Amino acid sequence: MSNNSRLKRIDEQLRQELSMLIRKEISDSRAMMVSITLVETVRDFSQAKVYVTYLGPEEERGDVIDLLHEYGPEFRRQLGKILRLRTIPRFHFIYDDLLEKSNKMTSLITEAIRSDEMKAEKSRTDESED
Known part of the structure; x- marks a missing residue:
């Protein structure tokens, strides 16, 4: 061993x-x-x-x-x-504090994904209005 x-x-x-x-x-x-x-x-x-x-x-x-x-x-x-x-x-x-850091990182990633999805939806809506 x-x-x-x-x-x-x-x-x-x-x-x-x-x-x-x-x-x-x-x-x-x-x-x-x-x-x-x-x-x-x-x-x-x-x-x-x-x-x-x-x-x-x-x-x-x-x-x-x-x-x-x-x-x-x-x-x-x-x-x-x-x-x-x-x-x-x-x-x-x-x-x-690894668990806390991990939870914070997950929260930031989730927030970024939501923000990107909202921007993409807004972009699609703006394009369809033209």
């Missing part, structure tokens, strides 16, 4: 275990609205970027990311007991 496929497998395992730990360890109700979208671990396992989405109010995102960072050391301890890894990475939680 290549190192790259091993790293991807470990990233996915970390994603699953962290998702469970967030719900189990954090009593704050906002934790139930957190979803981990991706984990990217560096090759030496010293650090991992953990991309998360939050389904609650936008103004709470920063607080939720801070909450996750606060629990980061506890997550490392718990994962050290669960996983058979020599090193458990330090977690850096990052808000994943």
